[in-house]
Amino acid sequence: xxxxxxxxxxxxxxxxxxxxxxxxxxxxxxxxxxxxxxxxxxxxxxxxxxxxxxxxxxxxxxxxxxxxxxxxxxxxxxxxxxxxxxxxxxxxxxxxxxxxxxxxxxxxxxxxxxxxxxxxxxxxxxxxxxxxxxxxxxxxxxxxxxxxxxxxxxxxxxxxxxxxxxxxxxxxxxxxxxxxxxxxxxxxxxxxxxxxxxxxxxxxxxxxxxxxxxxxxxxxxxxxxxxxxxxxxxxxxxxxxxxxxxxxxxxxxxxxxxxxxxxxxxxxxxxxxxxxxxxxxxxxxxxxxxxxxxxxxxxxxxxxxxxxxxxxxxxxxxxxxxxxxxxxxxxxxxxxxxxxxxxxxxxxxxxxxxxxxxxxxxxxxxxxxxxxxxxxxxxxxxxxxxxxxxxxxxxxxxxxxxxxxxxxxxxxxxxxxxxxxxxxxxxxxxxxxxxxxxxxx
Amino acid sequence: xxxxxxxxxxxxxxxxxxxxxxxxxxxxxxxxxxxxxxxxxxxxxxxxxxxxxxxxxxxxxxxxxxxxxxxxxxxxxxxxxxxxxxxxxxxxxxxxxxxxxxxxxxxxxxxxxxxxxxxxxxxxxxxxxxxxxxxxxxxxxxxxxxxxxxxxxxxxxxxxxxxxxxxxxxxxxxxxxxxxxxxxxxxxxxxxxxxxxxxxxxxxxxxxxxxxxxxxxxxxxxxxxxxxxxxxxxxxxxxxxxxxxxxxxxxxxxxxxxxxxxxxxxxxxxxxxxxxxxxxxxxxxxxxxxxxxxxxxxxxxxxxxxxxxxxxxxxxxxxx
Numbered sequence: 001x002x003x004x005x006x007x008x009x010x011x012x013x014x015x016x017x018x019x020x021x022x023x024x025x026x027x028x029x030x031x032x033x034x035x036x037x038x039x040x041x042x043x044x045x046x047x048x049x050x051x052x053x054x055x056x057x058x059x060x061x062x063x064x065x066x067x068x069x070x071x072x073x074x075x076x077x078x079x080x081x082x083x084x085x086x087x088x089x090x091x092x093x094x095x096x097x098x099x100x101x102x103x104x105x106x107x108x109x110x111x112x113x114x115x116x117x118x119x120x121x122x123x124x125x126x127x128x129x130x131x132x133x134x135x136x137x138x139x140x141x142x143x144x145x146x147x148x149x150x151x152x153x154x155x156x157x158x159x160x161x162x163x164x165x166x167x168x169x170x171x172x173x174x175x176x177x178x179x180x181x182x183x184x185x186x187x188x189x190x191x192x193x194x195x196x197x198x199x200x201x202x203x204x205x206x207x208x209x210x211x212x213x214x215x216x217x218x219x220x221x222x223x224x225x226x227x228x229x230x231x232x233x234x235x236x237x238x239x240x241x242x243x244x245x246x247x248x249x250x251x252x253x254x255x256x257x258x259x260x261x262x263x264x265x266x267x268x269x270x271x272x273x274x275x276x277x278x279x280x281x282x283x284x285x286x287x288x289x290x291x292x293x294x295x296x297x298x299x300x301x302x303x304x305x306x307x308x309x310x311x312x313x314x315x316x317x318x319x320x321x322x323x324x325x326x327x328x329x330x331x332x333x334x335x336x337x338x339x340x341x342x343x344x345x346x347x348x349x350x351x352x353x354x355x356x357x358x359x360x361x362x363x364x365x366x367x368x369x370x371x372x373x374x375x376x377x378x379x380x381x382x383x384x385x386x387x388x389x390x391x392x393x394x395x396x397x398x399x400x401x402x403x404x405x406x407x408x409x410x411x412x413x414x415x416x417x418x419x420x421x422x423x424x425x426x427x428x429x430x431x432x433x434x435x436x437x438x439x440x441x
Numbered sequence: 442x443x444x445x446x447x448x449x450x451x452x453x454x455x456x457x458x459x460x461x462x463x464x465x466x467x468x469x470x471x472x473x474x475x476x477x478x479x480x481x482x483x484x485x486x487x488x489x490x491x492x493x494x495x496x497x498x499x500x501x502x503x504x505x506x507x508x509x510x511x512x513x514x515x516x517x518x519x520x521x522x523x524x525x526x527x528x529x530x531x532x533x534x535x536x537x538x539x540x541x542x543x544x545x546x547x548x549x550x551x552x553x554x555x556x557x558x559x560x561x562x563x564x565x566x567x568x569x570x571x572x573x574x575x576x577x578x579x580x581x582x583x584x585x586x587x588x589x590x591x592x593x594x595x596x597x598x599x600x601x602x603x604x605x606x607x608x609x610x611x612x613x614x615x616x617x618x619x620x621x622x623x624x625x626x627x628x629x630x631x632x633x634x635x636x637x638x639x640x641x642x643x644x645x646x647x648x649x650x651x652x653x654x655x656x657x658x659x660x661x662x663x664x665x666x667x668x669x670x671x672x673x674x675x676x677x678x679x680x681x682x683x684x685x686x687x688x689x690x691x692x693x694x695x696x697x698x699x700x701x702x703x704x705x706x707x708x709x710x711x712x713x714x715x716x717x718x719x720x721x722x723x724x725x726x727x728x729x730x731x732x733x734x735x736x737x738x739x740x741x742x743x744x745x746x747x748x749x750x751x752x753x754x755x756x757x758x759x760x761x
Contacts, residue, residue, distance in 0.1 A: 083719050086510050086511060086719070086722070087510065087719075089511050090510045090511045090512075108509060108511055108512070108722070109511060111512065112509075112511045112512030112513070113512075114511060114512075199614075199702075199703070200613075200699070200700055200702055200703075202700075202702075255596065256595055256596075256611055256614075257594070257595030257596060257611040257613075257614040258614065259613075259614040259702055259703035259704075260590075260593070260594070260595065260611065260612070260613035260614035260619075260699070260703070261594070261596075261614075262590075262700075267594065267596070267597060270597070271596060276596055407722075408509075408720065408721060408722040409509075409721045409722050409723055411721075412716060412717075412720045412721035412722075413721065416530075416705070416716075419702050419703060419704055419705070420704040420705060422703075422704075423616060423702075423703045423704035425616065425704040425705075426704075
């Protein structure tokens, strides 16, 4: 196509089109509720009841009380949020208040200078810190500095079981790993899947490893990994735990098809309350879900829970637990001084108001504030809530979920290797050597 | 070449009906007009440069850097490329992508070709069936993946609901089966699109060719192989290009359906790129994978165009 004559008309069309195109490009670039300049503080949060409603009420109440310093709240889906917040922070478009899970991801924000150091603020406001679970601050601390305030509820991982099926089989919940292996045989013999697992989500399988590492070798095994000590994954205790997990897989301990089940769809919970599976290791948050969806399963007292079994000769304390000590809110370092002030005011006055605490408890959660035993005991769910509360408060070691504690790079490699371990496409030794390569990354 | 009327092979004898080969406006006559028309390319060009070329350059640059997506970008030299080429996951992903590409083509092309030829007929019932065949076109990949995931669920899926034991496989949970299921669902989603392309292609074939063939005594099967398929040469190339290059970018469907599992058995290149970049915060290596994807895509597209011949805008209808 060889044209030399550019007519006036064509220049005219260009003049019309170019700004249009430029507008189209820029419109795509600024969509989304990014760091709106000068319009007050912003906060992003997660969809999903009951917490979505609780957070919205909390913000509404704060805005009503502080009409000059309001916070604009936007909701996102959990998985979409995790990618979006990372991208937004990288692009300098983060909201004022950054919601997260602490640990390795918070560390990466802190090291990039993207979140505000709150250490001195906590020193100036000791009562804010004093009323929260002390154990919740570990995952908010990077190199001795606090970068986030713990919020919401504590979510340890609980060993659930279906009491009805256990009564039918005339067996007791497992106290040791050997008990568990024999229960697997019993339930398989009855045509009932022993353990429900949403393996495609991968972090669900990870919870088994977290407990087994602790029960076999104690908290030091993961502490060494977290500290990045060379070959920490090849610790004999780690290899023993990995081998035991693969034995459980080989014995058909987990339900058929577990690696195509996702936790997002709550199919794993459904397997437990419909009686297709007898046991399930899952977060405390699933209690509320099963109460809602289980058709009276929880209300009829059919849901049981026990401490994770011990391992013969293992070092871990049976009271040690794993899970999410809290959720976290940080302040973006890119926010204006006024926005930061609003956020701090919200942390001090807006969070854990009596109304918010009551809302968490009535929805089957344990907010991370001390001295609520009385309130927990006054609810329908007092057995479960008290168990979660004491377990979280009294645990000699509360290990934060590994995928949150480690850096995102190491966490993704971990989840990928866990998936392969559970379908037995790699051996425990291969798992250890693959993971050793990620230490310190 | 179309004007040469000497010694036409028997089967296209009927096409030399003595028409002039260049019925449309001659290229010379349209030259002045084309000059102005060229400016109309600008909007598309701006978008192409803005959304394809510039990001492409950005990705190439990023592949030589370390970046976690949040902090500062630092140069890495060739480190990412070395790490990519020593990563067994990448070779696994490359192989899976290749398998999906080839098997998808082998599965989709015959089905689409036959369905396209069938729906090109003028009978009413064919039109009704065509509407049914095209239904999957209306659904998004994510919706299709979620639907299939629910149908194939080993505990609550179709097998359980309809009590069909032969369906009660752990379709997405066994590494050996999952890849086959992915290829099947991809075919279910994309066959309608390619059927539509073939339907259009078949309808372009002049009736006179078939009439002549019928006079010569050719049956349906012979007509299909000696008229329809050769006449669809460029349609086949277009459809194959879309299929082959498109298979490099299957992401959403696999992401929702299997997430790359079980045990990396469906972790294709596009998914590997996403997981590296946005889950593991390794933008450098992810960019390197992206560059590999682009290179393969370009090479395949060029190769297929080359197979189609240089002058593929020319008519395939000799004498028509």
